[in-house]
Amino acid sequence: MGKCIICGASVDGRICSSHEEDVVFEFRGNDPHQLVQNRFYTGIVDGYADFGVFIDLSSNVTGLLHRSELDRRLESLDWEPGDEVFVQVKNVRDNGDVDLAWSIRQSEREFRGALIQEGTTELDREPEDDDDDDSGGVTHKPTPDKPGESESDEGNGGADAGDESADDAQHEQSTEAEQSADVDSSSADESADEGDDESAEDDLDAVRDRNQATPEGEHERVGIGSLSNRVGESVRIEGEVVGARQTGGPTVFELRDETGVVDCAAFVQAGVRAYPEIDVGDIVRLDGEVEVRRNEIQVETDALAALDGDQAEAVQRRLADAVSDEARPDELATLGDHDAVDAVGDDLLEAAESVRRAVIESRPIVVRHAATADGYVAGAAIERAVLPLIREEHAKSDAEYHYFTRRPLDEPVYDMDAATKDATRMLQDRDRHGEQLPLVLLVGTGSTKESNDGLDLLGVYGAERVVVDAATADPEIADTVATLVNPGLAGADASDLTTGALASVLGATVNGDVADDLAHLPAVSYWEDTPDTYTALAEDAGVDADRVTDLREAVALEAYYQSYQDKRELITDILFDSEGSELAGHIAGQFREKLETELETAEANIEEREVDGHTFATLDADAYSHRFDFPSTTLLADELQRRGDRDATVVYGTDELYIRADSDVDVRSAAGDAAMAVPDAGVTAVGVRQGRVEFLAGRRDQVTDAVVDAVAGQLE
Template sequence: MGSCIICGVDVDGGGRICDPHQEDVVFDFRGDSPSQLVPSRFYRGVVDGYAEFGVFIDLAPGVTGLLHRSELDRRLDSLDWEPGDEVFVQVKGVRDNGNIDLGWSIRQADREFRGVLVQESDTEHPPEEDAEDAAEDTEDAAEDTEETDEDSVDDADTTDGDEDGDEDCDDTVDNDGSSPTVESDATDESETDESDATDDHSEDTDVDRAGAAESEPDDERERVEIGTLSDTVGESVRIDGEVVSVRQTGGPTVFELRDETGIVDVAAFVEPGVRAHPDVEVGDVVRIDGEVESHRGDVQVESEALVLLDGDDGDAVRRRLAEALSDEARPEGLQPLAGDEAVAQLADGLLDAAEAIRRAVLESRPIVVRHPATADGYVAGAAVERAVLPLIRAEHAKSDAEYHYFTRRPLDDPVYGMDPATNDATRMLQDRDRHDEKLPLFLLVGTGSTVESADGIDLLSVYGVDAVVVDAAVADPETRDAVDTLVSPDIESVDANLSTGALVASLASAVNDEVREDLRHLPAVSYWEDTPQRYTDLAHEAGYDVERVAELREAIALEAYYQSYQDKRELVADLLFEDGGNLAAHVSEQFREKLETEVKTATANVVTEAVDGVEFAVLDTDGYTHRYDFPPTPLLLDDLHRRNADGEAYATVGIGTDELYLRTTADVSVRDVAKRTAELAPAADVTTAGLREGKIEFLSGERDAVEDAVVAAVAEAF
């Protein structure tokens, strides 16, 4: 029976790791069959090569597994592994045919695990036992050589004895026939000395390690800027800065440090999995001496000494950071795309929003973008994403930082209510408590500007997080007082033909002017109808004609519906920025086929009636739409209304079990309609659920009464 190398408990079968600690060590596999691998264990491997769907990893000669791209925490083409590189992976399982499924390991160094074991075919042992075996083999070989030499000497002595007489034989063998004891004593003394030397070396190593963890910075060393570290790999440097995050791995503690020029990871090691410098927290200013290394393509610093800076030294660093932050965060100015005057009127607010976004990047504060799962919403979210990701890449040395510091979360409904707000609050508090992350900046585009979002925004405000709202629709007065930064037209100067996508595209160009050329076609894509000529012309200048713009709009609308809660970052980027035409055209064709099928079914079941000179088209959306397939009800009703609205007095009503959508040719207030409906159907508990969608909710048992009341209320409003 063996004992666990981590906790020391007995392990059945002679193993060296207990079940609770299986995933805390990494194994060197020396078997010859996939069936000998143990699922859930982490193994050292060597990159064999790439395929379209993943990376092949050799775990041993003749034993190769696949790390599928779906297991990666980044895009496959962003991996900097080369064939022959040593990597660490987890065995997810071994199939009956011998195929090995591998999983991603965030730990990519021995020191990040709590131990290392060698797994033979069905046994395991520490790697030092190999060294001991090798040493024993060397000793055995030496003894064999010595014995051979002694035999040669004995043979010579025997020959001499034959010539000289029997006295020489007495020198070799005692009177009792045994060998002399003096040689054995010498051997014991040698072994003792060697053991003592080994113990002394072990103690020296422990002292050196402890000393390195506690050593003081060298006063004569000069500070270097983090932004220059890529030019100093292999050198010892000093850096000063603010701690923006702390991560504890299975090996070192990783401090993310920011100065006025950039951000870098600093690894400090005491013992595997033990927190180094527990007195250092996020927000502290520190001085670090260490060696610059290249870790899987990213620059990082191996800490040799770390001290907290306070007093004048700490204040100097904070002033330097604050000055650099202010200078870099504020954009120089706003140049609206296509010279849109409606956007220009909102310049001050847009510059404030751009500064908040840029400041969050510079402060290593995560950015969470919320937008409706519509074509307009996705265009707006993608525009911000296009602008911010290059800034994050430039600021952070880690290649996957853009996935940690920028998140886009689409909304099924264009209202930031309690459900998404609770989701966001839960995530940010977990990230704060588990990973020492700063609370994020929330950017709400095309949502958050009406009172229907008040409860959600209030929940965020309880935790003091910053919120920026950018919406082309007129914001409610209550919202203007509830958010930190709000960009929305005043009711006196509103341009009814301004889309959120167009507004946010100009914001994105202020955030990062280098991507301005990439954004020129986005405003045209964000409009379903009545696209302003200035944006049509701008798209055409960028190489997107009317047909191409329509394909992009329809493709985004279709993809926005499926997996609506996912950002689909790479797919959306391919459609809007990287596609040569085939992808968008293919998806757009699906959009048109599905929409036409639904429109035909709906049109055949629309009930029309005229009330007080207003023509109504009423559709039972529960009975005559595919409720759980594309297109969503709001998009279907939009299309029906565009096709059939005739004259100035026309309304399209889609009514389901407990919700109703309203479209009108006149400027009818959905809130006013809901208020009047509540008066006419008092038992229905009628509420406005979505101003932008024209959505009203009610109790399902009062559906008939609500339908009649809505028709009456709309007729009164015309």
């Protein structure tokens, strides 16, 4: 029995349950299940992701501080990799994943005490760590010079410092990294002697020299794909560096060859960049020992060097040949039968190859899609296809969160606001985490000239852009992006094709193993007049018409709320959960209730007009709809036109309006005519796909009248 360090109560350990959250622990365990829920722990920032921060709690245990747990925006954190921070363990999952919570106390002096948790044992914090204690907290041991050599071997221990070998310097540096003690802690005069400081620096240089050594000798090269069968062996691998990140301990290089991708840890000193001359994109040769860390294969680097000349070219040829063979799909997937899809078959194959190539080359994929039911279906179809490929390619359990992101857009235009956000994130990921520039896949957006500026911004940095859109597209976009998939530009009639249906074919082409999962999605993407081929496809997949409606409406409701979030797990549950799930039906019920309430109010306040023999409905959305609640103005306009017996509907607000009509309307032409009629109103078409026109608020009534007249002139 011991006594609580806070209140003195008798306890098993050093802290009672009532004061457990008043103490911060240094964790010296190797199993996440040894952590105690709700305790506070010290940790080291390992790195950032879009969804949070990875924190090393010990050399073998890492947790995730999700952005939802922060008391501020993720972007406002001033933490850098290697910083010591304080976090609370919120939960340890069955698979060993650790969920962390934010600690408002970010200094040890703000806690009432500090303890060490060694495994499951609680120990008092000693004034100075013993040099022979090798169980420190967040550490990383250097790889031995020779295979099988123990880090604890002292080599020429006891020799004079001036004659100390590089092996001895490595051993003392390992002790320093693990214990945060002085390199010369065994010296009698450890506190002030300048000669000792110089010796410590020499030791560090010796370790750095050892780590910067060039692979030499005749070693047999092995493929990364075979490393799981070579644990404990010393190996040589050659390939391309596709990622480099600095942790609180080692530098981790992500290396790719023609058979796979693996993390390779290189250590100089805690938080110090190893091999600073090696960068992302370099072709390298690496010698090291295969280990298993956190249930994942990793190589402890002994030596690493960049290749050039014929050697580099040989590796590049192997990689290029392997990528080409693996990335090109065998054939276009068959999901239903639609002439417009067949018309862009070659373009779909090109887009699918770009996606598969990005996965193989460890380039992140960013999918941009509209925050609509059709947009979410399209994005989810591609997500469903790509995530299994990422899991197969990367050993890291969280790779799918690093290498695939969906970012919905409120507007179906890829404007400078969206492009600036994407450019900022990709440059941060490149500079802070050593990631490659992403493939940006725009689905149902980015196909009109209003998106040119945004696309050009990404092009300045060389980020690959692919656009897939079943609706209106402008031919000049084809010159801006790597691939443009658009049936209209291919000369096909795509009036009855949705982007969700087109993207589902793309997803099945990217990964044929998920084709059955995607079979019902084309039907879900239609609000009305679903082609028979897609209705039959959904029925064959066991999804009847009522279920299709539930799925569509559930996705539409969730697309509105938190529209800038991907809601990956929720959307997956809605679209791909078992038939017995009640989730989609429950959410669809809310959709109908909210929509009917809004429609009842709107229809009671519609102004009916007759212009040139055509009937119009106009609605002041500011006055007769809830602007900040479901449904969105665009969906309200859609429903008013679908349900009304009229030729066109115009829903207007403070400085924008939306046009809906049964026949095709040239929104740019209508906006141009209105601009001529009201020249001082700043009229412009900003969302061709949405039928959206903007203007100056002070001229709203005049612009609305002018747009109605212009649309009437286009109706047959």
